[in-house]
Amino acid sequence: LLLLMCSIANSHTGKGQESMEKLIRQNAFERDRFYYDEFPENFGWGTATAAYQIEGGWNAAGKGESVWDDFTHRMPCWFLRNQTGDVTCDSYHKFDDDLAIIKELGLSHYRFSISWSRIFPDGKNTSGPLPDGVRYYNEVINKLLAANVEPMVTLFHWDLPQALQDEFGGFNSSEVVPHFLNYADFCFRTFGDRVKYWFTFNEPYSYCMLGHGLGVSAPGKCVDWLNLSNNFGDRGEGVYYAAHSIIKSHAQAYHIYNNTYRQTQQGQIGITLNTNWVEPSEATDLDHIEASQRSLAFSTGWFAEPIFNSGDYPDVMRWNVGNRSEYYNVNPDRLPKFTKKEKELNKATSDFFGLNHYTSNLIVPCSYYPVDGPTYDSDQVSLSSEKGIFAFLTHKGLSIQWPGSASSWLYQVPWGIRKLLIWIKRTYGDPVVYITENGISEHDYDGLEDDIRVNYYKDYIDEVLKAINEDDVKVKGYTAWSLMDNFEWAEGYSERFGLHWVNFTDPERPRIPKKSASYYKSLAESG
Numbered sequence: 001l002l003l004l005m006c007s008i009a010n011s012h013t014g015k016g017q018e019s020m021e022k023l024i025r026q027n028a029f030e031r032d033r034f035y036y037d038e039f040p041e042n043f044g045w046g047t048a049t050a051a052y053q054i055e056g057g058w059n060a061a062g063k064g065e066s067v068w069d070d071f072t073h074r075m076p077c078w079f080l081r082n083q084t085g086d087v088t089c090d091s092y093h094k095f096d097d098d099l100a101i102i103k104e105l106g107l108s109h110y111r112f113s114i115s116w117s118r119i120f121p122d123g124k125n126t127s128g129p130l131p132d133g134v135r136y137y138n139e140v141i142n143k144l145l146a147a148n149v150e151p152m153v154t155l156f157h158w159d160l161p162q163a164l165q166d167e168f169g170g171f172n173s174s175e176v177v178p179h180f181l182n183y184a185d186f187c188f189r190t191f192g193d194r195v196k197y198w199f200t201f202n203e204p205y206s207y208c209m210l211g212h213g214l215g216v217s218a219p220g221k222c223v224d225w226l227n228l229s230n231n232f233g234d235r236g237e238g239v240y241y242a243a244h245s246i247i248k249s250h251a252q253a254y255h256i257y258n259n260t261y262r263q264t265q266q267g268q269i270g271i272t273l274n275t276n277w278v279e280p281s282e283a284t285d286l287d288h289i290e291a292s293q294r295s296l297a298f299s300t301g302w303f304a305e306p307i308f309n310s311g312d313y314p315d316v317m318r319w320n321v322g323n324r325s326e327y328y329n330v331n332p333d334r335l336p337k338f339t340k341k342e343k344e345l346n347k348a349t350s351d352f353f354g355l356n357h358y359t360s361n362l363i364v365p366c367s368y369y370p371v372d373g374p375t376y377d378s379d380q381v382s383l384s385s386e387k388g389i390f391a392f393l394t395h396k397g398l399s400i401q402w403p404g405s406a407s408s409w410l411y412q413v414p415w416g417i418r419k420l421l422i423w424i425k426r427t428y429g430d431p432v433v434y435i436t437e438n439g440i441s442e443h444d445y446d447g448l449e450d451d452i453r454v455n456y457y458k459d460y461i462d463e464v465l466k467a468i469n470e471d472d473v474k475v476k477g478y479t480a481w482s483l484m485d486n487f488e489w490a491e492g493y494s495e496r497f498g499l500h501w502v503n504f505t506d507p508e509r510p511r512i513p514k515k516s517a518s519y520y521k522s523l524a525e526s527g
Contacts (some may be wrong), residue, residue, distance in 0.1 A: 031415045035466045038526075044150070044477030045524035046109035047102070047499065048437050050157040050202070052085050053486040055115060057092030061132035064121025066159035067170065067211075071218035083492035089484060089502055090509045092136065099143050101483065101500055101511050106524040109150040111436060111479050112140065113157035113202065116183055123161030125182040134190060141194050152197040152436075152479075154272070155184055155253070158207050158218065158489075165219045171242040172212060177249045184253040188261045196267040198257065199354055199436070200250040203274040204243060205299055212238040213376055216490050236374045237334050240321070244336040247306050247346060254349035271307060272354030272436040275300045277416030277423075278384060281362045291365040291382040294320075296423070298380045307350050308428040311343030320381060324374040334374070352476075353424055356437035359409065360402075360416030361385045385411075405452070406441040406495045414459035421467040421475065432474045435464065439481035441488070441495040448501055453516040461523065480520055484511050 052068045059065070072084035091098050102110055116123060118133035144151045160170055168175045184200065192198075201207075210217035250271050257269045278295040280288035297305070297314040305314045312318075313335060321335040338346065361384040370378055377383075402411035417438070424433065440456040457480065467473040485498035493504050499517040503510055 035462055035470075037465060037469050039465060040468065043475075044108045044434075044479075045520075046107050046111055046150075046152065046477060046479040047105065047483040047520075048111035048152075048479045048481050049091070049098075049113075049483050049486065050154070050159075051113045051115035051118070052088075052157070052159045053482075053488070054089040054091040054098075054484070055118075056085065056087040056090040058084075058086045060092060062121060062130050063115070063133065064117035064123070064127070065162040066115065066117045067162050067165050067218035068159050070162045070165070071220070081492040081494060083487070085487040087509075088487040088504075089511075094509060095136075095140055095143070097509075097511055098483065099147060101513070101517075102144070102149055103147050104513075105499070105517065105521045107149055108524070109152050109197070109477065109479070110144055110483070111152040111154065111199075113154035113159075114187060115159055116156065117159065117161040117163075119186065120161065120183060122163035123176075123179050123183070124163075125179075125186065127163075129186060129190075137191060141191055145194060150197065151195050152199065152434075153187070153191065153195045154199040154202045155187060156180070156200065157202040158211070160219065162219075170212075170219050171208075171245040171249075172238055173241075174245050174248065177245055177252065180249045181252055181256060185256050185260075188257055188265070192257075192261050192265045192267060196265075197434075198267060198269040199272045200253050200269065201246055202272050202436075203356055204246045204250075204271070204303055206274055208239045208242040208246070209376065210490075212242040236376070237331070239376045240335045243302060244338075247303060248338075248342065250307065251342075251346045251349045255345065268351040270350035270352045270354050271303070272356055272434075273300060273303055274356040274358075274437070275420060275424075276357070276384075277360040277413065277420040278363045279360055279413075279416065279419075281364045287365045288363065291363045294380055295361075295363050295382050295384060298376075300424075301427075304353075304424075304428055306338070306343075306346040308348070308353070308431065311346040312338055317379075320379045321374075324379050327369070328374050330373065351432070353428060353431040353433045354436040355420075355424070355433055356481075357417050357420060357435065358438065358440070358481075359411050360413035360420075406443045406446075407491070410441060412440065412456055412459070414456075414463045417460055418463040418467045418471070421464070421473045422471050425471070425473045430474065432476055434476055435478045437479060437481040439497045441497050444494050444496055446496065448512065448514045450514045450516045453499075453514070454519045457516065457519060457523075 052066060057063065058069050068085060114137055118136070119130060120128035121130065141151050164170060164176050164179060170176060211220050214220065254269055278292045280292045282288045294316055297316045301314040302317065306312055317335060322332060325332050325334050363382050363384045365381065366383040367381050368378055402413050404411055421433065424431070438460055440453055442450055442452055461478065464475055464478060468475050480499060482497045484500035485496040485502040487493060488495045488497065499520055500511040500513050
């Protein structure tokens with residue numbers, strides 16, 4: 001039960017308030033008009049995938065078990081539909097098929113991730129490297145370059161070696177950090193002569209919230225949603241501990257690359273953060289505007305503030321988490337502290353802002369105190385449409401009019417990406433931005449005529465163009481999620497994000513272009 005007190009919620013962050021007010025007061029005509037112009041010369045067009053979602057070969061040639069292997073192999077969960085990524089698109093054996101559709105699309109870059117346990121089975125450098133894992137990723141990189149496609153490589157896309165989860169509790173413990181650094185150093189040393197774009201972590205916010213908070217993704221417990229007495233994850237502390245270790249891992253990996261490899265390899269390294277735009281439910285109400293800023297601080301700022309600005313967490317996080325901890329008389333360090341040295345190491349540790357964006361949310365100020373103790377959600381003193389404000393909005397005579405998708409959380413709000421890009425520019429020092437994921441889902445029974453995806457890309461990409469040409473945001477590339485349908489985490493194969501349809505019942509796993517592939521190819525070919 002929640003003791004809900006949805007009332008005026010005070011905020012202690014004024015950062016960006018003036019720019020936020022300007023953005024939320026755009027009139028509808030200016031916001032929604034279609035903009036006709038060209039993208040800058042050398043603008044990059046790519047697609048993205050992730051190792052666990054496409055590779056298959058889950059135990060091939062000595063590969064170790066990842067947390068997602070473990071998670072999907074446990075007692076069946078109905079929300080996983082008894083499905084796994086054991087084979088998925090079988091890219092481990094069929095990368096040439098992937099390469100063929102990459103070339104057909106005319107892409108300038110392809111973003112993929114390395115499976116840590118395919119290189120080091122138990123996550124430690126003493127367990128590898130596995131020759132076949134090294135061979136596979138060398139082949140992927142070399143074949144991409146031979147096709148004039150730039151490889152963009154993510155070191156961690158949610159598939160932590162299970163052995164590290166078992167021994168240390170995963171990223172909840174800082175003892176995982178040196179093992180990640182050994183893995184990162186090996187990848188830089190082995191592949192960095194050809195890889196010029198590195199991403200340390202993909203979507204740490206989602207990894208921490210879904211895996212270490214709600215428990216609905218690896219490495220969380222397999223929650224039986226019909227029996228809420230089961231382990232529901234530790235939303236009050238675990239999310240913060242995991243994020244803390246990830247930020248330290250990222251910063252130290254950046255310095256390893258910067259100090260040891262950058263001069264000879266001439267590459268770039270950064271992180272990719274997933275961020276929804278958060279729109280105030282009442283656009284001119286200061287309390288709602290401040291709730292929007294708080295929500296952005298707790299999601300994007302949680303990672304971006306230490307990395308791009310101060311080296312530490314946003315002030316509003318420190319204030320709110322500290323106050324809630326004091327109220328419940330719990331550990332005041334639920335949000336761990338960085339040392340002075342760590343703050344300095346965290347600062348300016350990304351050469352670009354990697355952005356994964358799919359949707360936007362409405363927000364209301366809302367102060368509530370869960371009877372069982374503080375949670376990450378209640379720490380924010382706000383509620384979003386992603387977290388259940390529908391009853392509140394109905395009570396206020398409001399509703400969400402945005403078109404949906406096959407995913408319950410994904411609404412189509414094209415102007416949200418432009419507002420978000422401007423906010424990033426103004427908040428984090430006008431960084432170079434690579435949009436590393438953007439896309440929409442359809443149902444597994446939908447066919448090849450994916451007009452929903454064509455229209456989504458048209459509208460969202462047009463808003464990106466506005467941000468570049470009208471708002472002077474330094475967006476250098478756009479990456480569609482995804483190259484092809486794949487294993488969509490806890491949704492299994494029920495939701496499809498791909499430009500290509502994959503028949504998961506056919507052992508050959510054919511990749512068949514959808515209507516959106518033709519549209520996206522026309523963009524890539526336009527330069």
